[in-house]
Every structure is written in structure tokens, then in C-alpha cells.
Amino acid sequence: MRVIIAGGGIGGLTLAHGLARSGAEVRVVEAARRQDRLGTGITLLENALRALDRIGLADPIVASGSGWSVVSTRDAAGTVLHDQALPKAYKPGAPPAVGIMRTHLGELLEEHARASGASIAFETTIERVEQRDGAVSVALSDGDSGTYDLLVAADGAYSRTRTQLFGDDRRPVYSGQGVWRYTIPRPADVNGLTLHRTSDGEVVGALPLSEDDCYLFYLENTAEHVHMPPERLGELLRDRLAPFSAPMIRDAVEGMDASRHISFRPIDHVLLPAPWHQGRVVLLGDAAHALTPQLTSGGGMAIEDAVVLCEELDAHEDVEAALEAYGTRRAERVRPIYEHSLAICKAEQDAAIPDEQTVGIMMNGYALLAQPF
Numbered sequence: 001m002r003v004i005i006a007g008g009g010i011g012g013l014t015l016a017h018g019l020a021r022s023g024a025e026v027r028v029v030e031a032a033r034r035q036d037r038l039g040t041g042i043t044l045l046e047n048a049l050r051a052l053d054r055i056g057l058a059d060p061i062v063a064s065g066s067g068w069s070v071v072s073t074r075d076a077a078g079t080v081l082h083d084q085a086l087p088k089a090y091k092p093g094a095p096p097a098v099g100i101m102r103t104h105l106g107e108l109l110e111e112h113a114r115a116s117g118a119s120i121a122f123e124t125t126i127e128r129v130e131q132r133d134g135a136v137s138v139a140l141s142d143g144d145s146g147t148y149d150l151l152v153a154a155d156g157a158y159s160r161t162r163t164q165l166f167g168d169d170r171r172p173v174y175s176g177q178g179v180w181r182y183t184i185p186r187p188a189d190v191n192g193l194t195l196h197r198t199s200d201g202e203v204v205g206a207l208p209l210s211e212d213d214c215y216l217f218y219l220e221n222t223a224e225h226v227h228m229p230p231e232r233l234g235e236l237l238r239d240r241l242a243p244f245s246a247p248m249i250r251d252a253v254e255g256m257d258a259s260r261h262i263s264f265r266p267i268d269h270v271l272l273p274a275p276w277h278q279g280r281v282v283l284l285g286d287a288a289h290a291l292t293p294q295l296t297s298g299g300g301m302a303i304e305d306a307v308v309l310c311e312e313l314d315a316h317e318d319v320e321a322a323l324e325a326y327g328t329r330r331a332e333r334v335r336p337i338y339e340h341s342l343a344i345c346k347a348e349q350d351a352a353i354p355d356e357q358t359v360g361i362m363m364n365g366y367a368l369l370a371q372p373f
């Protein structure tokens, strides 16, 4: 089988490894430069690690990240309100979740995809797609062209392929929140997902990424879909963290350092109903479902998609039957997780909703994630 994947992000590279190790000829085209991979961190929960384990990738990723098992909710001053353990691990002795730098995760996925036989071209896009007789022909921006059995669009939340296939009305919509991200030296008391909540619903979270690094995020409720001036990110984040007196957050503000990556982006979300394919073109990851980040699971869903697509292509002789089964299976799995994540996002924008209710939705979300897929 010959497969071309548009997008060398988390979903595209996981799929490239999974398909190539089962003997498919796989080519990945990635629009960005390799050196432009994002410098922030990501958490992979048990379900993502369980999926990665099915294609032999969980252990190397866990070994390169920082395992954790507790969600700690604190007030703005840092007093612990409650600690909750995550339900399970992907195998005995393994952590239920791992934090890792995105750059590092991207390198590992790329290394394994290449070792399995996939080819990966950066700074390349698909310029033209034509479907005919159970095949898909593409013309690439580097002048090359080819015919494949399958084109997988893993080109992210603003997928150009999705727009070409399903039209413009399936674009992501704004959630009412933006997120600030900042990597800091890891404080001694951050041993898991650590959430500081003010009484009016503002949230600063911290996630361990390694022994030395930690990723701080601040969720900002803004009615408008705003962008922040890059040269003022440090100053603006400092202002926003002022209501938080927790020593860990004060230290992060004191030590704010231009060499450490600070970013802000509005949070958009989208979920497509099945089917996720048309003929021999299929969507995967954020291209089909961009989640709000509250359950730290968008990447996990992209990884699950990749593993399930490998399984369905393996199980069916007929490619379109495999794509149908994949879309049905995945849309059913993703919907409740997308909804729980969005419900937390909306609760964080509503001061009348008590913390315990928000934490309850989060724990229900984790229980859903722990189910089979």
C-alpha cells in the first residue's frame, strides 16, 4: 500500500511509523521547517501511551519524558485543596501520564518513523489532489507528483485538505479562552498536573516535562479572538499572573527570562461528524477534531486515530471499508472527550460554577479517556 500523509505533527508521524512498520510505503510532507517545531511541552495521558504501546513507541517516549500520576488542585496562594490520582497506567509499573517537550516528542516520532521506512520531507505541501479509480494523485510544491492508495490529511486544526473536501463551514470556532504558555525551571512541589484556581475561575497550571523543566500555562477568558504583540508577551503575562501569590508562580514571574519560550494563542475548537473520508482522502487528528486543552488530550486523540487507522487498514481488504470503520469508531470515541473538555473550558468562563463541579467534569473526562478505544 502506498500512503501519502500531509502534516508531520504528532498524528502524522505516529501514523507514518505505524503504517511503515506494517509494510506500507509511506511518504510524509510537512509544510514547516524541522527547526520550527514548537518549544513548549505536552502531556500524554495513559490512553495515548496505551495507543503508542500498540505500535512499540510508549516505552521510548516515557523514558524521554517525566512521568506523573496526580492532579493537584490549589488556590491562588498555593494551598492544596485536593489531590486526585489518575485512574491507571498503560502497563504495570509505568506512570499514568508523561510530560515531554514537544520538540523532543517530534524528534522521537520522526526518528522511529524513518527507522520503520517512512520518508519525510519538510517545507513541502500538496498543491493539487485528484481522485480517480480508487487512487489519489497529488502534485507537490517541490515539483514532484505521484499516485497513492491513500492520502491522509493530518495537517492540523486549520487543515487545508479539510476545507477542500468538506467546505469552509467546518472551520474551528473560538472558545472564549486564550492560553499563555511558558517553560520554567521545575519547582520542587510540581509532581503532576498542578492547577491554581482563583475564586473567580482564573487558572494557572503547571506540568512537569523533565527533572529540570516544567511548563506553565495560564488560561485567559477574553470575549474577543485576540492576538498579543510578540515583543510584549513577558510583560503581559507578568500582569496576568499578579493575582496568584503561590510561591511557585511568584518565582516564575521573578525569574522570567527572554530565553525561555513564552507564547499566547486563542483556543479554537472543532469536531467533524463521521465520515471523515471522501474516496481515498481521510482526515486524522486536529484536522478532524481540535479539542480545547483542558483534558490535555488533543494529541492523545491524534495518536489514537493513527493507531486505529493502522488497525482498520490491516483488518479490511477494501480501503474504503477500512476508512468507514475508522471514522465511525473514532467519531464515537472523540465526541464525549471533546464535549467534556469544552464543558470545563466553559465552566472556567462562568464564575457561578463552583470549582468542585469543574474538577468533577475533569475527573469524568479522565475516566472516559481510560476506557477502551
Ligand SMILES: Cc1cc2nc3c(=O)[nH]c(=O)nc-3n(C[C@H](O)[C@H](O)[C@H](O)COP(=O)(O)OP(=O)(O)OC[C@H]3O[C@@H](n4cnc5c(N)ncnc54)[C@H](O)[C@@H]3O)c2cc1C
Pocket: 006, 007, 008, 009, 010, 011, 012, 029, 030, 031, 032, 041, 042, 043, 044, 045, 048, 124, 125, 126, 154, 155, 156, 157, 159, 160, 179, 267, 284, 285, 286, 287, 290, 291, 293, 296, 297, 298, 299, 300, 301, 302
Ligand atoms: C495550549 C494547548 C495545549 C495542549 N496541550 C496538550 C497536551 O498536553 N496533551 C495533548 O495530548 N494535547 C494537547 N494539545 C493538543 C495538541 O497539541 C493537538 O491536538 C495535536 O498537536 C494535534 O496533532 P496533529 O498531528 O493532528 O496536528 P498538529 O500537531 O497541529 O500537526 C499538523 C502539522 O501539519 C503541518 N501542516 C499544516 N498545513 C499543512 C499543509 N498544507 N501541508 C503539509 N503540512 C501541513 C503543520 O505544520 C503541523 O506540523 C494542546 C493544545 C493546545 C492549544
